[in-house]
Amino acid sequence: MTTDVPVLARWFGYMDSDDPDRVLGMISDDFTMSVQFSKGSGASAEFVGDRAGLIAYLAQREKSTLVHHIDVGAVVGEYELVLGRTTRAGEFEASFNATAQLDATGAVRRLLIARTPEVAFAR
Structure with a gap:
């Protein structure tokens, strides 16, 4: 495994910045997404959709608060996959x-x- 996942590394770099809307320039015309977001203790939300769904997701996020760390990743053909963690302060x-x-x-x-x-992977 590797952490050399250039597209997702750029995606999360943008998401961690003061201008996360830059990810809108990274999506295709037929983009579809689902973000399953757990706050813990069984409380969760799902953000789904196309470009408009991504815009709605971006609008409700805190900016420049969380940092995404990619711990392992893989590129398999047209797919990039990662396991990581977010930190706050x-x-x-x-x-x-x-x-x-x-x-x-x-x-x-x-x-x-x-x-x-609810789940932290040992480092």
């Missing part, structure tokens, strides 16, 4: 998995992200 907040399917130009066609504070 340097402290663990949640673990996440992300899978992106890329089109022939390298744009993100499909994105599935799941996160939970």
